[in-house]
Every structure is written in C-alpha cells, then in structure tokens.
Amino acid sequence: MNIPFGGAKGGVVCNPKELSRGELERMTRRYTSEIINEIGPEKDIPAPDVGTDGTVMAWIFDTYSMNKGHSVLGVVTGKPLNVGGSLGRLEATARGCLYTIQEAVRKKEKRLEGLTVAVQGFGNVGSFLARFLAEEGAKVVAVSDSSAGLYNPKGIDVPAALAHKQETGTLRGLRGADEITNEELLLVDCDVLAPCALEQVITQDNADKIKASIICEGANGPITPTADEILDDRGVMILPDILANAGGVVVSYFEWVQGLQEYFWKEPEVNSKLRDIVTRAFNETWHLQQERQTSMRSAAYGVAVGRVAEATVTRGLYP
Amino acid sequence: MNIPFGGAKGGVVCNPKELSRGELERMTRRYTSEIINEIGPEKDIPAPDVGTDGTVMAWIFDTYSMNKGHSVLGVVTGKPLNVGGSLGRLEATARGCLYTIQEAVRKKEKRLEGLTVAVQGFGNVGSFLARFLAEEGAKVVAVSDSSAGLYNPKGIDVPAALAHKQETGTLRGLRGADEITNEELLLVDCDVLAPCALEQVITQDNADKIKASIICEGANGPITPTADEILDDRGVMILPDILANAGGVVVSYFEWVQGLQEYFWKEPEVNSKLRDIVTRAFNETWHLQQERQTSMRSAAYGVAVGRVAEATVTRGLYP
Amino acid sequence: MNIPFGGAKGGVVCNPKELSRGELERMTRRYTSEIINEIGPEKDIPAPDVGTDGTVMAWIFDTYSMNKGHSVLGVVTGKPLNVGGSLGRLEATARGCLYTIQEAVRKKEKRLEGLTVAVQGFGNVGSFLARFLAEEGAKVVAVSDSSAGLYNPKGIDVPAALAHKQETGTLRGLRGADEITNEELLLVDCDVLAPCALEQVITQDNADKIKASIICEGANGPITPTADEILDDRGVMILPDILANAGGVVVSYFEWVQGLQEYFWKEPEVNSKLRDIVTRAFNETWHLQQERQTSMRSAAYGVAVGRVAEATVTRGLYP
Amino acid sequence: MNIPFGGAKGGVVCNPKELSRGELERMTRRYTSEIINEIGPEKDIPAPDVGTDGTVMAWIFDTYSMNKGHSVLGVVTGKPLNVGGSLGRLEATARGCLYTIQEAVRKKEKRLEGLTVAVQGFGNVGSFLARFLAEEGAKVVAVSDSSAGLYNPKGIDVPAALAHKQETGTLRGLRGADEITNEELLLVDCDVLAPCALEQVITQDNADKIKASIICEGANGPITPTADEILDDRGVMILPDILANAGGVVVSYFEWVQGLQEYFWKEPEVNSKLRDIVTRAFNETWHLQQERQTSMRSAAYGVAVGRVAEATVTRGLYP
C-alpha cells in the first residue's frame, strides 16, 4: 500500500474464551509489560486480530501509557473511539473492497451503476460492502451469512437486509428474495463476486462454474491456488486479498498517524485518504500487471517485494 | 470539547505587578526549572491565565527548551506568534461564542441575520464578539465596557465603536447611541444577551427582568445558580461557559498540535477547525439536553463527565 | 521564509569523486556516527548540497536509524522517495522561482501570460522553470546550458527543448532557434531574466546592457554587488536568491514535517503549500521594501534579520 | 553526618493495620506509580518509617524496577536482605548510639569498661544497645520495655534478658533484678542514661533528679526543650538524637551505595565504616561545641546548617 507501516504477528497461547475478564486483563497487562521494550509508537504497533478486540487494545494502551507516565496513543491501533481510535475504522475493510472494485470496473471501461454483485458473508466486511455497493448504484443480487443465502436477480433491498439482520441476528427470513446456500451464491449470475466470509471457498471444484468476471477477495484467501489458475486462464479478474482487503490496515495506519499528531480526522477525511491510497495501490498493481502480462495477484506481490528490495538497496546493510 | 487536552491549574503566590521585569523573568525561569519534570509536550502544558501573558509563556518555553537542548514548541501554549504561537488565538474565545450562538439560533429555526444582540464587556471576548456578530448580520443594540454602556435599538455601528475604543481607550463618548449602565445593558430588549465581562452579574435580583431568549456566557460564571434556575424556568436558553467560551482552550490545543507537527495552519484553517469542534460539542450537548429534558448546562456537564467515565472504564485502573 | 527550520553547513574534506562507493559509504557512516549527538529530528537536520546526493542522505538516515533502533525519517531531508523523500522536491526550487516571478508580475499589474522570458541554465532549476513558465503562458525566448544558448524571439518550444536535452544531453542542435552564447542570453530583449546557472554572471560590465525589468536569481549570487547597484539605480526589480530560490529548502522543511507526522502529502498539496509560503514571504518582503523604499534584496535581509531579532528579544537570553 | 544523602518525608494517609495485605500491596504499587518521576537512585530514595517495613520497601523496589525493566537496587533502602538490603542495618541505630557514647566517654577521659548504664526501651535500639554496651564491658544496671523495668546495681545479665524477652515477649519476670517503673529507670544511679523508647520522657519535672552525667538520645526527642536547659545548666552532656541515633540513616546510605555498586559489604565492613562516620560527626560537633562554648545539640545543628549553607554559597543559585 506504500505506507510506512509494516507487519508481523505475535501473541499468547491461550483461549481467551476460557479466561475471565479479570484473567484476560491481567494476562494482557503482564504480556504488555514483558514486550514493552519491543513495542512503541516508533517500533512495533500491535493491532487486534482474531481473539483480541478493542478492549484488549485499550489495556495494552493503558499499561504502556502508565509505564511511560503519559498517554501514548500511537502504541496500538484498533483502540475504541473513546480512548483514541479512528473514525471509519470499522467500515474500512469494506470501503477498501469498494474502492478496488470501482477501479477494476473503470479499467474495464464500465460503470458500477447497474452492475450485478453477489456478496458472500454479512459480517464487518460483507454487510458494509453490500451497503456501499448498493449506495453506489450496483444491483446486489445475492447476499449470505452463516445461516442462509438470499438471491434475487432483480436486486435485494440491502437496507432492509441490514435492518433484518440487526433485528433478528440472521438473514434468514428476509422477504423478497429466494433462499440459496453459500455454495450456490458463488455461482449465481453476476458481474462481481465478493467472497467476504471464509478461506478456500473457491476451489478446483467450482472455479469453472463461476460466472462473475471480477472477484474481489474480501476474506483472506477465499480462492485456492488451483482455482486461482483456473480463473486466471478463464480471464476472470481477481482482486487479491493483499490489495482488496487492506483497508483495515490502512486505517490502522491512519489511527497511528492521528495519535502521533494528537489530532483526529473527521470521517469523510478518513475515507477520502483511504480512497487515495487504495486507488494508488490498485493502479501500481495494474500497471505492473499490464507490463508483465501476469495476474493481479502476482503483480501485487511484485509491487510489494519490489518496494522492500528497492529500499533495502538504497539504505544498504549496516552494520 | 472532545479534544485530547485536559486541564489543571498551578502557579506562584506573588503579585506580578509588584515585580520588575527582571524579577518576573528570573522567577518564571526558576519556577519552570522546579516543575520541569512535571511539564512537557506529552505531560502538562501550561497556558496563560490572569497574571501571566505571552511573554511569560515565552520564558517558560525558552527555559524548557534550553534545558532540553532544542526548541520544544509543544511545552506551552499562548506563546507569542514569533516564537510559535497560533494564528487566531486572540479572537478564539469570541469566535467560540459566535459559533455556539449560531447553532443555538439554528436550533430555534431562526437566522442570525437581523436578530438583536447586547454584549456586555468590550475586551478580548466582547469586542471581537460584537464585531463578528455584526459581520454576520446581527443587529448589535448594546455594548459596554467598564466605563460606560451604549444603547441604540436601531443598532450600534460596531466598526465605529471599535475605532473609538482603539483611539480613546473607552467606549464613552461614542456618538450615535445613548449611554446606559452595565446593569441596564442586561435588561435591554434583545434576542441574544452575551455577558462577556465579570462573574455573577445576573442574579436573583435581575434574572426575571431579562428579555433575551438566549444568553451566551462569554465570561466565566456570569449567572449565579439561583438566577440560572429562574432563567431556566422562564425558558431562556443559556449557553453555559464551559461550552460557550471554550474557544480559547481549543485554539490552545491547536497551538500544541501545530507545535508537535512543526507545521502551522493558516488563520482560516484554524477558524474552520474551531467551528467544527464547537459545533460538534454544541450538538452533543443539545442531544443530551433533549434526551434528558434538562438544561444546556446540565447537559454540558453530563457530556463531559460521561466522556471521562467511559474512558476510565475502557482503560481500567492500573496499577 | 518564516518556517521553523534554520540552517548551517558542515562536511568532510574529501573529493567524493575519488572515493569508491564502498569508501564513500563507510566514510558517510563513520561521519554520521561521529556527529550523531549533534543531529536528529529535533536538532540539526542534514540535507544534500554539492558533493552529496540522495544516496548519501539514505546512508545517514540508515546509520542514524540503526543506531536508534527504528526508522527516524526526520533526521535528514533530500532522501530518495523510496526511503521517505518528499514528492515535488526535485522541482521545488524552480517552482519557488515561478511563484516569486508570478507575484512580481502581479505587483507590476501585469499578467505572466505573454511576457517574454530568458532562462540561463538548463539543470534542475532552469529546465523546470522554463517548463513551468511556458505552461503558465509566458513566452520563453531564450534558454541555455553549459554547451549552448538558444534564442527565438517568437518563443522556444520548451517541451521540444526538454526532450532534446533528455535525448542528446545537450541543448545544442535544437531546431527552430538561433544559437547564442551564455553571455548573449543575458542581454536579449525580454521582460524577465532568470539566471539559473552560475555565480557572478551579471557584473559591472554587462549590468547596464540588460533589458529585462525583472531578474529572478535562480542561481546563488548571479549578480555582483556592484551590478546590483547599477540595476537597482536603473529600476530593475531583482528577486534576490534568498527569496527566489528558497523553494528547495522549503520542501526540505516539508519533507521533515511529513517524516515527523509519518504521513506523506500528494504532490499538488506540496506545491500548493509551497506557493503559500513563497507568496507570503514575497509579500512581507514587498511591504518592507515599499515601506523603507529600498531594494527587494535589502528588504529580504531586513525581514530575515528582524524575525530572528524579534524572537531573541521575546525569548530572552538564558542562561 | 557529612554523607551525600538528604532527607524528606512523604506518605499516604491511611491506617495500614486496617488494610489487608492485598490492599496494602496494591496501594503501595499505585502510590509508587504516581510518584515514580520523583523517586529514583539519583533523586529521592524512600526508606521505611512508622507504618511501613521491609516488605513495603520490596514492593516499591519491585514496582519501580518492573517499570524500568531491570532491578534498580538504589531506589529504596530498608529492603529485606534477600532483595538487596544491607547487612547490619537492623542494629545500625544501636551501634551509632554505642559509638557516640564511646566517643563521649573518651572526651571525659574515662573508659567505657566498668561504667554504669541505664537503657530505657528494649526494642530495635535499646535491646541491641544494651547488648553492645555489655559486650564492651559496661555494667548495664537498668533496662525496661513497655511492660516493665529491671534494676540491679551490680549489673543485669543482658544475654539472659535478651533470651527472656525472646522467649516470653516481655522483660517482666526476669530473675536477678528488681522491678522498677520506666520513670524510676530514668532516675537510677548511673553514668550513662540512654532513653531509647518514647518522646518527651525527660521533662522539667524529672530533669533535676537525673543522676547520669551522659544522656544518649536513642529515641527521637526524649528530652523536652525546658529539660534540655536544666540538664545543660547542670553540666550533663547530652548526645542529641540527630547525632546519636543517625546510625540507621547512615546504613540506609550504605545500602544505597552498595546497590549502586552492585556489590555488597560484609557485616564487619559495614560496622567499621559506620563507626568512622559517626566518630567523625561526633568530633566535628565536639569541636564546634568547644569553640562556641555551647551544648552538643546546638553544635550539631550548627555543623549541619553550616554545611548546607557553605555548599549553597559554593554552588550559587541557578537559575
């Protein structure tokens, strides 16, 4: 994404669901204390992933800050809004998907308005993506959650689906659409398919039956390598996860910047800056893909690895 | 105001008017030296109040910076412009009053243009407020300073009043208006009354005679608690000081942010960001006031206390 | 320029052209190590000058950062883009010249469009300046590099000249213009003359033959003091180097600010902020020049020295 | 005492006896966290006083050290031996008393061996002092604790008294001595009287009945100012508390030095260094007392205040 914000993973081997809130807090604070020399606004900046959430980030922030003697907003991202989180972070991944789809459609010299879309998953990514796409004029023909899929070739009423989900906790039972399975959703007739739920849902078994000409990987790794090849041969444009769903990380970066500046941006500003970065990254990928006549996925890796390599050569190895 | 910038007070027991400039400077530098571990851009950030001014802030800034070995702009606010102060800070409190009055008028579904206003006090707050209100089209029917009040139901020529004050040091003698007392000013017929001079000028003695339907507390505490109740019962909308005159603190916060970023904003940018923050704070207060059917003052305290309480719960108590 | 970014010079006595790349790197890293307590984002911030370049800055950045244990973007400016440089830095000096010329023309109540310009030098400053002036509608009647000058009173095709220079490494041989010498270039009939190559090219020998009414010092010191007096007496408006070619330093300052904020600006934003600062500086100089009835050069020094003196008085001398 | 180790007091308003161990630990850690910028091996170094003990010091040490990321032995004194305490600290105050008595006896050109001594109090100061005096050959004719006093003009068997106290928790019931009250103890016939229990036990009521010619203030303030004058007039040599019972502070200082050096002294080394310092302080006081013909108490204050004044003049006042 060409932002000064790298990545790594670390954690504690435990099942947070088996810990009391008190145990979880004490463990988080002890862990923070143990790694306190390795983290910091200028070093490594934790962010939540599976098993942790905003509350855990707030504890890390508080433990670190109490240790330093003042609030250090830049030490973690994914903080709740009331202790220095960023506006727009919740919807950031979905927005990133939207912007890559918009760019992809533009490259195909089409307009998003009127295109048909199927979105698998109705969580933080899928539900917001469906809403944003509908707002932009696309026709969302299929959505699904873990309990049910819904299909209506004339378009689903997304606000109604969001409200139904909100009220009942499930998509099942929404009127004005036929029920389908999550597997069937992938194969419906649509221009854009956005698998935003689980890994490895598009495999060699169904890859040749997919009708969409653009697939946006809202989830991490929804397409197996074999399926990837099949789709590529068929000329389907795949928007790879490291590009399509990087919106969350970009807004984590924004949260860090806002913390460093002690100044917070309004939501439209966050979204606009996100769009700039996603669009730039899309186009760098696109140009490399055109130049090397390869897939978007290979091009995305090419851009990323090339950037690190180039910087390493420029800086030199020392000591 | 929902800015990451808290507040406390501290000082030296002395009468600065009895000290020579040299004594004042040495005392300021010694005091800074004594509290140097407690202040800093990430800890506690002094700002001028009664008895100190920009020059004293410059000495604090210089003492701290010489101690650290480089200029630390973020250690104090209220600095003179030539050593890192912020544009727009002088007029900031008056602007904050203006913005809250504008929002209040909007909630009453009126327009500021043509409304009648009386402004008590013609110092840093009152004179700028009168000017800004006149520029926005309001009819300023009464102004006053410590020497005299002026009243003209058809509107006072504010630029002329500013020029007269500038030249003569007093409002007394301005032509085109009747002279009144400061007490009478509070009771003139007007839509908006802005007491911007002293504490406790509106009391149980005159509260029921006030004709304005909006009172904007430009000064700190111009209304006694008893008067507050009387006015509240009468349906007068009071814009409480912690909301109405917070503009100065907000621009102190902006000065700190600019110092941290080592990048300075143009004056319109300062004003626009100030408007955003004041307007947001007004509306949060308004919504709570509506929801709880209470006064704006109670609602303002409710918002403030609620924000701190919520953040404390989120962070937890450690150690 | 009224930016919080001072200046000084330092270096190593050596001929970098006689050193191997390895020697240059080791010497740079050792030198950085020796001065490491004197430099830093809050202290002294190196930038490239004759004999050093972006690569050397990258080594300083890397040495300093490895010493501190994390990337410290703000420690040097002039870094290559892939390790934290600023967009627009390359063209910054030329843009600064453009903006001062535009302001000067405006003061003369003329429009840049249609004015004739001669630009001496076709390196980082001259070539970009010629391009920008042409894009703004000026008629570039003469350009030159170290090998040749070109003159066409009807205007030179600047994009063609840039392409020719790019391809052949020289301006010589461009069609559609007459060849002249660098000395002749200074004397051609034009409204604006921009010497952007060497020091001391306008002397008492040719000062009275210059036909331009505005001279923009793109180079450092192209006019000797004696020539300066002659031109001043003749009423030629000289845009002095400390004002006209400060664009590079200003964008160095921007690079530092972006590094501190860990957030990078898009190129139009850089240019727009540069224009604001250059225009403000021009006008402060202009006003002092008008007030004191002196030259722009004297006024520029007056503004600069006055600013430092005023800040020194405000801060006081301590200890 | 002429050691680079000053003094001040601070604390938390609470009754530690009403707190559970967990509450006491949490409160101690929070308090340490709040004052963490004020304490440290180079700043202020807490030590236990009434209401705190070695365990509380260990918590302060641990909280501070965990905050800094490594064990900081020098941050508190009075630590238990197993986390960096000093050998000999427990008996240090009593040893200090012994050394001052020995010096005083020497000035009177007598030998401690065979002198009669009465010791009031049998806690950390009195019991050790009785033991040390007996070991040095003095005849301890009276001892007491809060429950009882014992008197035997032929000398009490101190090891037996220590054993009895150890076993029964009281001196009462020890054979081979007559029971007396604490008040009577002060008036027994003896050469040296050492009140090591409570404040203000020697008053204008009993001062003229005291038979000892040397009084060693093992407790803080056992003699009232009026009694002090009476005794002084009678020619009794009073070894004042700030001199006589400073042994504990001196070994606190030694504990700090050992922590800074990360090297621990053997007990005889501690005692020998303590003797050096106490003896030097006694003699400085003695010389001033001789020179000014005043009391030992006045002389002790004179030495202390003079030392601070002299150093202040030498250093100057800055800023």
Place this chain on the structure above:
Amino acid sequence: MNIPFGGAKGGVVCNPKELSRGELERMTRRYTSEIINEIGPEKDIPAPDVGTDGTVMAWIFDTYSMNKGHSVLGVVTGKPLNVGGSLGRLEATARGCLYTIQEAVRKKEKRLEGLTVAVQGFGNVGSFLARFLAEEGAKVVAVSDSSAGLYNPKGIDVPAALAHKQETGTLRGLRGADEITNEELLLVDCDVLAPCALEQVITQDNADKIKASIICEGANGPITPTADEILDDRGVMILPDILANAGGVVVSYFEWVQGLQEYFWKEPEVNSKLRDIVTRAFNETWHLQQERQTSMRSAAYGVAVGRVAEATVTRGLYP
C-alpha cells in the same frame, strides 16, 4: 553464590572456525546490533563460552559502546585486560575449586597440607588447580592431559610439569613419574580427586573403585547421576560443579562491578573477595546438607532454588 548476577544462554548458529576473522567480526557486530535493546550493564551481560573468546567480547563491547557514544565497560565480561577485563579471571575457576576443597578438608577436620590429590585435565582449570594445591602443601600424585597421565605416589613436581607442558605442549615425557591412562588416574590412591576435563568420566562402571574421599567437580558434569548415587552411598563427599567451578562466573561478576565503578581491583583483592564468596556459598550448602541430611549436590540446588523462591515471594508478582 548469592551474587546479583543471573544467567542465561544465547547465540548464533554457526561454526566460528569456518568464518574468516572479518566475517566473525561483522557477524558479531550485526548480532550485537540486533540484540542491543536486550543487553546492557543493567540488563543482560554476555560472557564468553565455547566458540567465543575475549576478542569477540571486545567487539560486542565496542559495538555497544559506539552505539551509546561512550565506553560501557559493564556490557560484557570476559573482556581482554586491555579493554577492561579483570585481573585473576583466567585462574578464577581453579581458585574456586581450591577454596571449596580447602573448606571440605576443614569440615573433615583435616589439613590440606600433606593430603594426596589427583587432577584430571591440565587446561585452564586443571593446571592452575594442580599448581595452587601444590603451593598449599598438598601432594599432587597424579595429573593428566588429553595425551597422557602421570603418576607418582610420592608427589609430582608440579612446577616442572607446568614448564614441560609449556615447552612441549604435552605432559607426555615428563620425567619422575609413571605414565598412566586418564581412566587409571581416576582410580589412583588419593584423598582428593579433581576431574577437570570432560563430562561423564565417572560412571556406574568405575564409581565403586574410586578411592578418594572427596571429589571436586572442576569440569561440568563429570559424574553421571547413577555414579553420583553410588559414591554418595559409599560416603564420598562430592563437591558439585555448580558450587566447585563457579569461580569463573564470580569473577565475571567482579569484572562487571569493576566496570560499573570504573575502578579496578588488584589481583590479591580479586582473589580474596572470590575466596569470601566461595567460602560463604560452601558453608550455606554445608549447613543445608547437614540439616537435611542429603548430599552436597542436593543441598546446593536447595540453596539456589530457595533463594530465588524467597526473593520472588518478597517482591510479589507484578503486573
């Protein structure tokens, strides 16, 4: 050993013998740079072990010091004498063995003078130990190196053996003693046996044939657990390695202390302090062994684990 100096191991997976000196130096400096936040005089202090030596320590010291901007003697131990090493470090392990043997002999109410000793190994530990024992009057009846063993029941001329080894690089060929194997050496008739060469040389196969009544483990782990039991049952006193050969670590600790103090001790002072610590540790072990009626080895572990446990309880667990 009751010193404030813990232990851990870390390293780089490589074969230093396959690296050039330049590669070794660059790798050491890079490694130091990578772990620089984890080491330091107050954190973790490297010391040489197999595969590293004084030169490598000097590079770590230099890299760390250049990074910090001044010499930090306390960051590593085992430094060469000319960059801050300690006198007496080379012979420290052997001296530690000597002192434990002396204490053991004393407990048996014997005198070292005249006792017979066999020493296996003639490297840094064995050769110095043989020399020290001979100097103390013991009769060294057998010594060995990897090439040969020597036996003379009337005592070997140790100075001659040292000179022979020095000259020829081997013990083989020394006159005045019979040649034996390393296995035979273990079984010769002697009071004290000191295996100072390899691990696991005393096993269940030879344990019951050993004639010595005291075994001093100069090497790490020369006795297998099974052999340990056999010897214990037979009443042989084993001086376990963690006690007997800790002299090297103790003098590493001394080197650190000297570095912190910037003051260096003379060799007799080093040896005397070493003797104090080793003797104290021996006696603490001895007392626990007596109290629990267990082996010296179990007692040594008991003392060590007990000390850590006790300190942990005293400090508490935080956070």
Place this chain on the structure above:
Amino acid sequence: MNIPFGGAKGGVVCNPKELSRGELERMTRRYTSEIINEIGPEKDIPAPDVGTDGTVMAWIFDTYSMNKGHSVLGVVTGKPLNVGGSLGRLEATARGCLYTIQEAVRKKEKRLEGLTVAVQGFGNVGSFLARFLAEEGAKVVAVSDSSAGLYNPKGIDVPAALAHKQETGTLRGLRGADEITNEELLLVDCDVLAPCALEQVITQDNADKIKASIICEGANGPITPTADEILDDRGVMILPDILANAGGVVVSYFEWVQGLQEYFWKEPEVNSKLRDIVTRAFNETWHLQQERQTSMRSAAYGVAVGRVAEATVTRGLYP
C-alpha cells in the same frame, strides 16, 4: 597511568582576571550549557587548569546538575570538598613526585633517608614535595620560590620554611640558610633535583653543570629537548613529567570514581591507592626502559602509546 580516564583541553578565550565574579559565573554557566551534550560522567569530564579553579568547577557542576534535575558528582573534578571534591587532591601532584622518587631511589639500590634534595618552586607542588621528602628522612638542602632561593648543605628546616612562607608570603628572610638564586639552586650539590616551578629552566646552558643524579620533573617541561639529551648522555636519570607529576590527574580520576560510587574515601586510602598506581606506572616504564635501553621519557611515551594502540587493535574500528 593505566586508568580509564583520558584527556583533552577546551576553553573560552577570555581573561578571567578582567571579569567580575558575576560575569565569570554567567559565562561559565552559558558555556556549560553550550557544551552540555559533550560533557558528562560517561563522556568528557572537565577539571581545572590555569585560569579556572574549584569555584568554576562548582558552577559547572551546579549548572549541569540543575539541568539534569539531580546532583551529578561525576561531571567535573577539582570540585571544592564541600560539593564532592576528593580528600588529598591538593597534595596529589607532590605525592606523585614523592612516589616516583622513592621508586627511582629503590632502583638505584639506595634509601631515600639521608639523600640530599633540591626543590625549585614552593607552590602546590614544591612546598608539599619538600615537606614529604623531609618527612621521609631526606635532607632538603635547597628550596626556592619566585622571590628567593635558600641553601643549607646541612639541610633546611622544612616545617620552619613552610611556616615562614605561610606567615610572610615569601621564603625570603628565613633564617638558617644562605640565599641563592633560582638558577644557582639547579646547580647545588644534591642527589635529587626537583624543578617544580617553570618550564624550560634546564637548558643546554646549564645541563652539564647539574650535579644531581636524579631529576624529578614536578613542573611541566622544565627540561628542554637538547638539555634532555645532554643529561641522558651523562647518565642522569630523568623522571619525566607525564610520569612524575601525574598524581593530580590520578586523584581527579579518584574524585570521579568516588562521585560515581557516591562514596568517599578517607585521605590515607586516597594516598595509598595513588601510590599503587604511580608505582605500577613507574615500574612498567622502568621495565620498558631496561628492555629497550632507552630513557625513562621515551619509555613512558612507549608505554602510553603502546597501550592505546593495543586497545585499538583489540576493539577494531567501527563503524
């Protein structure tokens, strides 16, 4: 001297005698403030030289300490005793001379007792040296100050000379000795000559007339290079200044160590440690002188340069 304490010089160009005390203090504090990043207990440690004294050192100490927020004893040496100076520093240079003379005499297999000595200069070095030599039993046959020289082949009464100088400010007029000039003093019949006053007093003009067989350079550079050669050829043993008068620097080093340890040594301890270091340095020089058959001066340089070279090779050059 083999102590971890290097040397360099720096200062302010001014004549302190022309400054008022206030000017001197302010200038010292400003200078300290300017170089504050370059000095410190771990970096560069100022000490007094010509034109500065203990008071100036106290100001440096105070300025630095106030800047850091706590007393930093190790930042300067030569401090007055009441702010952390070392006992024995005043006499240290003279003591160093004494110890080198004692070693030199020993090498000649003589005893100091009864040898005749002439001492030129009666300031901090000469007067103490005369006293120490007399106390050790040498016969001081000649002394001098700037006003007069005294000679008595039977020995001068040194205590009387010290008292006379103390009382009258001059040696002139002391009874019991003949008056001579400073030039004559150098040529008197004696075993040891100690020029402790000015530079270059022994030249090619008088070198061959000197009768002493040992010359101890108490002053800096009292012997010119040519004279040095003449004396060397004549077999006179010269104790060169870098060895003979290094006692002052060694006790500066001790003052620093005591400050770091926050623990102060008694005077005999200072003297004893000084003797150890001077004696060791003498012997290292002696051995090299013997080995290389050169002068003591060359050997002293050889030892010094060799030590630095060896450490540089051991540490390597990085970066």
